[in-house]
Amino acid sequence: MTKLIQTIVDGLGVGSTYALLALGISLIFGVMHLVNFAHGELITVGAYASYFFFLHGGSWWWMPFVIIGSAVLASVATELVAFRWVRNASPFTLLLTSFALERLSHALWQIFVSPKQRAFPKPAWVFNQFKVAGVSFEVMDVVTIAVTAATLALTAVVFKRTLFGISVRGAAEDFDAARLMGVRANRVISGAFAFAGLLAGVAACLILMRSPAAEPSMGSDWLLKAVIAAVIGGLGSFTGAVVGGLVLGLLETLTRAYLPELAVGWDKFSTAVVFVLIAVFFVIRPDGVFKVSHAERV
Amino acid sequence: MSGVNAGLLRLTRSTLASAALVAIVAALAMAYTSGGGASRDSLIAEMLSNFILVLGMQVFIGNTGVLSFGHMAFAQIAAYATAVVGIPLAAKAKALPDIPFGLDSVHYGPLGATVFAIVVTIIIGGIFGIAVSRASGLAPTMITLAALFVVEQLVKNWKELTRGAGGLSGIPRLEGNGWLWVGAFVALVVAHLFQETRIGRFAIATREDELAAPALGIRLFSARWAAWVVSMGLIALGGSLRAQSLGSVNPKQFTLDSGILILVMLVVGGMRCVSGAVLGTVLITAGNELFRQLGDPQRLDIERFPDLFLGGTMLLVMLLRPGGLLGDRDLAGWLRRRTYRRPPPTGEEPRAGSNTLVAAEIEVHFGGFVALDGAGVTVRPGEVVGLIGPNGAGKTTLFNVITGIVHEQGGRVTLGDRELTDAKPVDIARAGLARTFQNLRLFKNLSVRENVTLTELVAARHRSHRVRPDADTLLADAGLTEWADRQAGTLDYGNQRRLELARAAALAPDFLLLDEPTSGMSDQESQAMVESVRSVATRVGAGVLVIDHDLGFITRISDHIVVLNEGRILAEGTPAAVRANPLVAEAYLGSSA
Numbered sequence: 042m043t044k045l046i047q048t049i050v051d052g053l054g055v056g057s058t059y060a061l062l063a064l065g066i067s068l069i070f071g072v073m074h075l076v077n078f079a080h081g082e083l084i085t086v087g088a089y090a091s092y093f094f095f096l097h098g099g100s101w102w103w104m105p106f107v108i109i110g111s112a113v114l115a116s117v118a119t120e121l122v123a124f125r126w127v128r129n130a131s132p133f134t135l136l137l138t139s140f141a142l143e144r145l146s147h148a149l150w151q152i153f154v155s156p157k158q159r160a161f162p163k164p165a166w167v168f169n170q171f172k173v174a175g176v177s178f179e180v181m182d183v184v185t186i187a188v189t190a191a192t193l194a195l196t197a198v199v200f201k202r203t204l205f206g207i208s209v210r211g212a213a214e215d216f217d218a219a220r221l222m223g224v225r226a227n228r229v230i231s232g233a234f235a236f237a238g239l240l241a242g243v244a245a246c247l248i249l250m251r252s253p254a255a256e257p258s259m260g261s262d263w264l265l266k267a268v269i270a271a272v273i274g275g276l277g278s279f280t281g282a283v284v285g286g287l288v289l290g291l292l293e294t295l296t297r298a299y300l301p302e303l304a305v306g307w308d309k310f311s312t313a314v315v316f317v318l319i320a321v322f323f324v325i326r327p328d329g330v331f332k333v334s335h336a337e338r339v
Numbered sequence: 340m341s342g343v344n345a346g347l348l349r350l351t352r353s354t355l356a357s358a359a360l361v362a363i364v365a366a367l368a369m370a371y372t373s374g375g376g377a378s379r380d381s382l383i384a385e386m387l388s389n390f391i392l393v394l395g396m397q398v399f400i401g402n403t404g405v406l407s408f409g410h411m412a413f414a415q416i417a418a419y420a421t422a423v424v425g426i427p428l429a430a431k432a433k434a435l436p437d438i439p440f441g442l443d444s445v446h447y448g449p450l451g452a453t454v455f456a457i458v459v460t461i462i463i464g465g466i467f468g469i470a471v472s473r474a475s476g477l478a479p480t481m482i483t484l485a486a487l488f489v490v491e492q493l494v495k496n497w498k499e500l501t502r503g504a505g506g507l508s509g510i511p512r513l514e515g516n517g518w519l520w521v522g523a524f525v526a527l528v529v530a531h532l533f534q535e536t537r538i539g540r541f542a543i544a545t546r547e548d549e550l551a552a553p554a555l556g557i558r559l560f561s562a563r564w565a566a567w568v569v570s571m572g573l574i575a576l577g578g579s580l581r582a583q584s585l586g587s588v589n590p591k592q593f594t595l596d597s598g599i600l601i602l603v604m605l606v607v608g609g610m611r612c613v614s615g616a617v618l619g620t621v622l623i624t625a626g627n628e629l630f631r632q633l634g635d636p637q638r639l640d641i642e643r644f645p646d647l648f649l650g651g652t653m654l655l656v657m658l659l660r661p662g663g664l665l666g667d668r669d670l671a672g673w674l675r676r677r678t679y680r681r682p683p684p685t686g687e688e689p690r691a692g693s694n695t696l697v698a699a700e701i702e703v704h705f706g707g708f709v710a711l712d713g714a715g716v717t718v719r720p721g722e723v724v725g726l727i728g729p730n731g732a733g734k735t736t737l738f739n740v741i742t743g744i745v746h747e748q749g750g751r752v753t754l755g756d757r758e759l760t761d762a763k764p765v766d767i768a769r770a771g772l773a774r775t776f777q778n779l780r781l782f783k784n785l786s787v788r789e790n791v792t793l794t795e796l797v798a799a800r801h802r803s804h805r806v807r808p809d810a811d812t813l814l815a816d817a818g819l820t821e822w823a824d825r826q827a828g829t830l831d832y833g834n835q836r837r838l839e840l841a842r843a844a845a846l847a848p849d850f851l852l853l854d855e856p857t858s859g860m861s862d863q864e865s866q867a868m869v870e871s872v873r874s875v876a877t878r879v880g881a882g883v884l885v886i887d888h889d890l891g892f893i894t895r896i897s898d899h900i901v902v903l904n905e906g907r908i909l910a911e912g913t914p915a916a917v918r919a920n921p922l923v924a925e926a927y928l929g930s931s932a
Contacts, residue, residue, distance in 0.1 A: 076477065126658050133406060134661040137606055140599070141657060144650030152647065265484065272481050309496040316485040316492075323485075324470045327478035 043176050048298045049291065050182050056290020057189035061244040062267030063274065063282035064196065065237030071213030071277040072233045073128060075135040079119055079142035081264025083112040083238055087245035088255035089150065095161040101250075108249065109242030116238025117231055128230070143261070150257035160254040167250050185247050192243050193283060199236070200279065209233050213277060269319060275329030284330055292318065352678060353531035356671035360617050361524050364390075367621065380516060386624040387519035388581035393604045393616045394526040395573030398533055399566045400602075401610035404546030407471070409483025411598035412490035413464045413571055414578030417456040418588040419494065421579040422507045425452035430509045437499040449511065449518075453579045460575035461568060468567035472560050475549070487595060494590050506589025513583045522580045526573050530613045531671050533569050537796050542566040544793050546611075547782035554742065554776075555846060556768035556797040600627075603649050607656050609663025611784060614670045619663065626652065667784055667826065676786075676824060687806045691721035691880040692849035694755030694771065698741050702749035703733075703906075710736040712906035715750065716884065718850055723876070723883040725897030725914075727890065729926060732903040734886045735777070738854055741884075742774050743767045754849060769801040771849035773881075775839040775856060783828030787819055787838055790827050794845035805847035808878050816874040817841040818867070833864045837871050844875045851876055853885040857892050865892045872896060894918065902926070 062080065069077045090111035091104055099107065119142055127138050169180045200206035211219040212229050220226055248263070270289045274281025296315050301308040368386075372379045396410050423431070423438065424447045432443060447455055467486060471479045494501045501507065513519070533539040541562035544552040553559060582588045600623070608619025630644035656663065696718040703711040711733045718724045726734050739745035741752055743764040752759040759767055768774075773794075782790050791810040798807050814820050817837040822830060827838060836856055843851055856872065857865035869892065876883050887893050893900060894914040901911040902923050910920045917923055 123654065123658065127661065130657075130661050133404060134657055136406065137653060138657040141650050141653035144599070144646055145654060146650075148644070148646035148650055152644075269481055269484070272477050276477060310492060313489045313492040316488045320470060320482045320485040320489075323474055323478040323482050327474035327476060 044298065046176050047178075048294050050178060050186075052291035052294035053287060054182050054185045054290070055294060056287035057185055058244050058247050058263070058286075059266050059270045059289050060283045060286025061189060061192060061240045061247075062263060063270035063286045064193075064279060065240040066267055066271040067274065067277055067279060067282040068209070068233055068237050068240075070271070072209060072216070072230055073124070073135070074132045075124060075139060076132070076268060076276070077237075078136060078139040078264060078268070079146065080116075080139075080237065080241060080267065081260030081262075082143055082146040083115055083241035083260070084245040084248060084263055085146060085150065085255065085257065085260040086115040087112045087242055088249055088259060089154065089159075091249060091253070092159045092161050092255040101164045104249075105242075105246050108246050109239055112242030112245055113235050113238035116234045116241065120231060120234040124234075125227075125230075128226075143264075146260075147257045150255075154255075154257075156257060158254050158256045163253040164250055181251060184250070188243060188247060192240065196236075196240070196279070205229075205232050209236075273319070273322065273329055275331035278329070278331035281329055281331035289319075348678065349532065349535040352671060352674050353528050353535060356531050356613070356674055357524055357527035359670060360527055360614065361520070364523075364617065364621060365520070382624070382628060384516050384519055384584045386620060387516060387523050388577055388584060389601060389604065389624060390523045390617070390620045391519075391526040391573060391577030391580065392601050393620045394523075394530045394613070395570050395575075395577055396601055396605050397570075397610060397613060397616040398530050398573060399570035400605065401612070401616065402534065402539060402542040402546060402566050403563050405471070405563065406480045407483040408480065408595060408598055408602075409486035410570070410574050411593045411595070411601070412483075412487045413460050414574050414581070415490055415494060415588075415590070415593035416463055417460040417575035417578030418582035418593070419501055419507070420456040420459040420575075421452045421582045422510050422588050423500065424455050425449070425510045425583065426507065427509070427511070434502055434507060434509070435499065439499055442500075449513065449583060452583070453576070456579035457572055457575040460578070461571050464571035464574075465564075465568050468564050468571065472563035472567055475559075487598070491590060491594070504590055506587060506591075508587035510582055510586050510588065512586040513580070516584075519580055519584060522576055526576060527613065527617075529569065529573060530616070533566070534613065534671065535675075537800075538562055538565040540793055540796060543785070544782055547784060548780045551776065551780035551782070553763070553765040554768055554774050554780075555794050555842070556765055556801055557793075558765050600649065603653050606663055607652055609665035609667070611662065611667055612665060612669030612672060614668070615663045615665035618665055622664075623649070623652070662784070679788075681811050682809050684809065684812065685807070689806055689808075689878055689880045692771065692805070692882070693720055694757070694849045695719050696741075696752075696754050696772070696850050696882065696884070698737065698750065698752045700750040701737060701740050701747050701752075703736055703740060703745060703747050709906055711740070711747070711750075713750070714903055714906055714908050716901050718882045718884050720849070721880065721882050723872075723885065723896055723898050725893035725900045726884065726886045726903065727888075727893055727900060728903035728909070731905075733906040734903055735854065737903070738774075738852060738884075738886060741767075742772060742852060768846065768848075769797070771802065771805075771846075772852055773843035773846040773848035773850075774852040775836075775843050775854055777854040777858065779835050779839060781827045781835055781838060781842070783826070785827055786824050787827050787830065788814065788823045790838055790842045791845045794842050798845060798847045802847040805849075806880060807845075807847045810845060813841045813844055813875060813878065816844075816878050817871050833860055833868075836860070836868070840871060840875055844879045844881065847879050848881050850882045850884060853883060853887075855887050856885065857887055857889050860889075862891070865889055866895075868892065869896050 066077055066080050069075050087108035090107050094107045123138055123142055127134055167181045170177045200210055208219065208224045208229050209232065212224055266289060270285035271282050273288060274285030293315055296311045300311050300314060368383050372383060392414055400407055423442050424445050428446050471482050474482060495504045541557045544557050545559050545562050604619040604623045605616055607623060608617065609615025626648050627645045630648040633644050699715040700713045701711045701715055702713060714733055714737055716724060716726060728734050736745055740747045743762055746761065754770055757770055759770060782793065788810050791813055795807065795810060814823055817840055819834060819837055819841060822834060830838060840856065857868050860868065872883060885896065897914055900914055900917045902909045902917060904926045909926055910917055910923050
């Protein structure tokens with residue numbers, strides 16, 4: 042029972058990071074049908090920003106601002122320099138454009154900083170443990186879940202209550218109609234990128250507190266998982282992104298923890314098992330858990 | 340007999356185009372290697388195996404437009420399959436003492452090992468491809484990504500079969516690059532031929548429009564799956580030859596990154612055509628090498644500059660020429676146009692079909708909103724029926740019910756004695772209903788004539804009992820003769836509408852279903868559209884069901900008019916009778932005319 046609770050808490054921790062990233066991907070997909078493979082690079086940007094911040098005497102107190110700020114700026118910048126120019130292209134072209142940015146980002150960090158990992162100190166309290174009813178937790182587990190919950194609540198308020206959020210949702214449903222209603226395309230799209238940057242920045246904070254190091258290709262693994270989570274949930278669906286992230290996180294940790302008990306000798310195949318399950322899921326539900334019907338006229 | 344001739348012509352064209360492309364690449368390679376050095380030969384070897392892999396991806400990604408990250412997984416399966424049967428028995432017993440499936444006593448020569456690898460990969464990949472081809476949207480891409488990770492972990496951990504992350508060596512190496520050239524040529528011929536086959540054309544149609552293709556009788560699944568299987572064969576050839584050219588195989592050769600390199604080659608040159616794939620491979624291989632030399636091998640620069648080159652090139656191409664450098668300028672396509680001969684006219688007189696289309700008492704609710712409340716329509720053979728009504732009357736919904744896009748909660752649709760209620764769009768099209776779309780869904784990157792000939796391919800198989808006029812006759816009826824070789828997407832609006840009409844008629848349908856064929860047209864154009872619809876419909880002997888807002892157009896073209904209002908039939912009859920009906924004037928004309 043103790044093991045189960047710990048596994049679930051671990052799963053929710055990883056899953057909520059996936060969820061934050063997946064939410065950003067889903068948001069951008071909603072407004073411009075782009076599956077943004079450069080989204081993970083925002084984590085890398087945050088990581089290098091904090092590395093340089095530490096190099097110049099920064100401390101963890103200001104870190105979240107540095108990380109989130111740099112991620113927001115980078116996100117808006119990608120839209121300005123690249124995505125704006127292919128806005129009406131096919132989803133395929135959009136996706137490859139983001140892929141190109143991802144490659145470029147890897148190359149630039151390698152050339153201008155180093156291909157090697159750059160580490161910096163972590164906050165002292167991160168791995169402190171405490172016990173509740175005989176089950177021990179890390180402080181970071183609680184921080185992760187609490188921060189994610191707060192961020193998701195903020196997201197919900199922004200998209201339900203503010204004019205910006207409503208415009209974005211309107212644009213996601215039918216961009217042409219939204220434009221006729223007076224929604225300004227550039228502003229909505231820039232705003233969506235900024236918000237996706239914010240979400241990625243929060244995710245980057247959580248990731249970097251656990252493992253404070255910058256590396257050119259660190260964003261890619263997170264990105265792939267986040268894209269999978271977003272598609273599992275149903276691209277364009279905000280609830281779906283969160284559910285997809287949490288499900289993926291739980292699936293990974295539960296498989297890793299319990300597969301060896303279920304099938305002896307299979308522990309080394311846990312990732313393979315997870316991906317087989319994912320593939321099977323996509324065969325059964327190609328549109329994800331929450332299917333989003335786009336305003337596609339025939 | 341003409342089928343054999345056509346097949347021979349296709350084979351000749353594909354071989355000619357392939358030979359020309361190989362000759363160009365070989366000339367470049369010779370100029371490069373004559374500078375000397377074994378490293379130059381190994382670069383050519385690398386390029387050639389990439390070449391085959393790029394063509395493998397082109398067959399699936401380029402023709403179906405479905406992005407796959409997983410192709411490298413199958414190249415890896417092929418490479419390992421080559422290794423486990425190609426490594427001599429003594430060396431194998433040492434490296435893989437516990438090898439399963441009785442492979443410890445199996446040893447094939449280079450040709451045998453290659454064939455074995457291709458067969459194994461096609462079987463495994465083919466089964467997997469069922470999942471990929473069934474799904475829609477982004478799901479196939481995600482499934483291929485999953486495949487990549489699954490295969491990667493299997494290879495790294497199934498040590499009895501693969502020896503794990505360290506890989507396998509001791510595969511007998513091929514002498515020189517001769518076989519790689521042969522492989523590249525074979526891959527080129529296969530890729531060219533595939534684009535000429537019926538199923539290959541269908542795959543291209545699904546790429547151009549996922550909704551229009553089924554509405555013209557093309558089954559998404561079979562077209563995609565066929566492309567996938569052929570693509571697996573080429574990928575396996577590439578993977579196997581690479582393993583035999585290097586003499587060793589390990590998981591690092593088949594990562595997501597290496598797959599992306601191949602993908603960049605494909606999209607930079609232009610994924611839609613084979614010539615583009617060739618150009619991309621040559622350019623990226625050369626550029627990569629150039630940037631590698633810029634780096635300082637003492638430091639880790641050697642890795643970083645190629646990434647910069649790849650990312651930069653891909654970004655520029657996507658921003659400036661999203662279709663790739665060549666777009667659709669394909670050598671084989673050019674040959675195809677040059678050798679196009681209009682088939683002799685069949686001389687058959689048009690005759691009307693004998694089936695009546697009946698949609699009766701259709702009910703459709705969207706949530707609480709009742710879109711159709713018992714409306715229906717009957718179209719007799721050769722008859723032109725117009726469907727009008729104010730906005731929200733249910734015209735388009737009725738249309739979508741008949742063509743299988745929306746499912747009705749009540750009522751029946753029949754064509755003659757054939758039940759079409761709940762049938763899929765693709766089967767409805769094959770049964771004899773061909774539709775056009777309100778928002779124009781042409782195969783934009785194909786030529787005007789190809790748009791029509793594609794549908795004729797469906798008609799040849801499923802509508803052979805009907806009179807099937809050739810593409811040029813239909814294009815002439817629609818007034819498009821002078822544009823026949825233009826790219827469909829470059830036509831002006833009115834001509835695009837007429838092309839959709841001709842394309843639908845090429846199915847030799849019992850009925851043409853036209854969804855607002857004059858929307859956005861001037862009076863003059865819509866007058867001309869009346870003529871086009873009449874002559875095209877008469878040519879194939881089809882009846883017509885047409886929705887339009889333009890009352891003038893509807894009354895001129897229709898023999899019979901049905902007026903819908905709030906999901907029910909408000910009135911029907913001859914154009915004159917409907918015009919005179921006071922109810923109609925109140926509901927429809929009163930407000931808008």
